[in-house]
Amino acid sequence: MDPKDGDDDEFGFSRNYFLAKEIGGSVKKSSHKLSDINLVDEEELREAAAGIASKHEKEMASLLNSYKNLYSKWLLELRCGFSLLMYGFGSKKALLEDFASTALTEFSVVVINGYLQPINIKHAVIAIAEVLWDQLKEKRRTPNKIQQTFNSQSMEDLLSFLDGPNAKESDCFIYVVVHNIDGPGLRDSETQQYLARIASCSQVRLVASIDHVNAPLLWDKKMVHTQFNWCWYHVPTFAPYKVEGVFFPLILANSGTAQSAKTAIIVLQSLTPNAQSLFKVLAEYQISHSDEEGMYWLPMNKLYMMCRERFLVSSQVTLNSHLTEFKDHELVKTRRSADGQDCFYIPLASEALEKLLQELG
Incomplete structure (x- = not known):
């Protein structure tokens, strides 16, 4: 091998590296704007999505049917004290419901729909406790006049009963x-701790599904190996999330408050963490002064002092650069006050701002 060839390759790699750095450094800021996102009415978009013909139905049905061979193994693992965790691309709702209706017929089944946003974990625990109480009464042949009340009990009392x-x-x-x-x-975190404690109860057996790529980060080592005691199963179904998706706003749909916050998040995620923190300052001020007529416009000097106190900016120049970026992206509006000072306002309702702050964490 000619040593010159190696030198040429090394020179080529070095040249490409510095060219990439030069090109990357020339891009000063993102050009995304809220107006660039073409939104349509949500009902219209959902109707269009419902009209899309489904494909590969036979293949998906065959795949779902193949998992039935694992039902006996899953049932054995549940009886041995393990919990089952299903993951993989596609909705697993039909798979879990079929498993429950065909293999888990010996005892009662309680279903928790985690894809519902307003779900209450205590109501779910109360339902589990009531089902167990009914089973205990039947086993002991206890007279029906003896009734346990769970609605007034605390979560600790409910878990102690289970x-x-x-x-x-x-x-x-x-x-x-x-x-x-x-x-x-x-x-x-609190709800996941409660679910882990439910799974560790001697008379409870848990079957669950996950879809978020970062779902395992919800649990620590103790929860995974001691409380949940998961048996992981990769069961891709490739089925559409028809039921689960109904409860989420469509990202391309114009559905008012929730979607306005969603589109703003898309733009903010392309900005620096410092810019996001500065935007939070402006949003929090606007929410706290939403009931005061005209007071939600934040003057430049006040914004600068608030950001200095939080160590977000070191000079007026830095603040101006962030504000210019916000204006370019159409995230804020400006107006001139009576004393000639610029004031800033986010063109979103308070409810949308609250949702946006939750998304930004």
């Missing part, structure tokens, strides 16, 4: 099926 000595002494089991355990209504 894992109490009365439940452990019986052979009663509750199968809990959770569609999208990583759903928006179940995604917070």
Whole structure:
């Protein structure tokens, strides 16, 4: 091999590296604007989506049918104290419901639809406790006049009942099926801790599905191996998320408050973290002064002082560059006050701003 060839290759790599750096450095800012996102009416978009002919139905049905061979194995693992976690591309709702209706017929099944945003974990625990209480009464032949009330009990009391000595002494089991355990209504840390404790109860067996790529980050080592005690199964179905998707606003649809915040998020995610934090300052001020006529316009000098206090900007020049970027992206509007000072305003309702701040974290 000629040594000169190696030198030429090294020179070529170096040249391409510096060319890429030069080209990347020449791009000063993103050119995305809110007006560039063409939005349509949500109902019209959903009707158009519903009219799209489904493809490969036979193949998907065959794939779903092939998973039935695993039902006996899944049932054995549940009886041995494990929980089942299904992941893979496509909706797994039909798969879990078929498994529950065909293989989990021995005891009661409680279904939690995690894809619903307003879900209440305590209501779900109350439902599980009531089902277990009914099973215990039937096993002991307890008179029906004795009734346990769970609605007034705390979460700790409910969990203590599910894992109490009365439940452990019986052979009663509750199968809990959770569609999208990583759903928006179940995604917070406290709810996941409650779900982990439910799964660790001796009389509860959990079957769940996930779809978010970062879902495993919801759990620590103890939750995964001790409380949930997951058995992971890759079961792609390639089925559309028809039911789950109904409860989410379409990203290309103009559906008012929620969608306005969504489109603003798309633009903000292309900006720097400092720019996002500065935008939060402006949004929080606007929300806190939403009830005051004309006071939600934030003057330049006040904005500069607020940002300096949070160490977001070091000079007026830095602040001006961020504000120029906001104006270029049509995220803010400006007007001149009576004393000749620029004032800034985000053209979103307070409800939309609150949703936007939640998305930005």
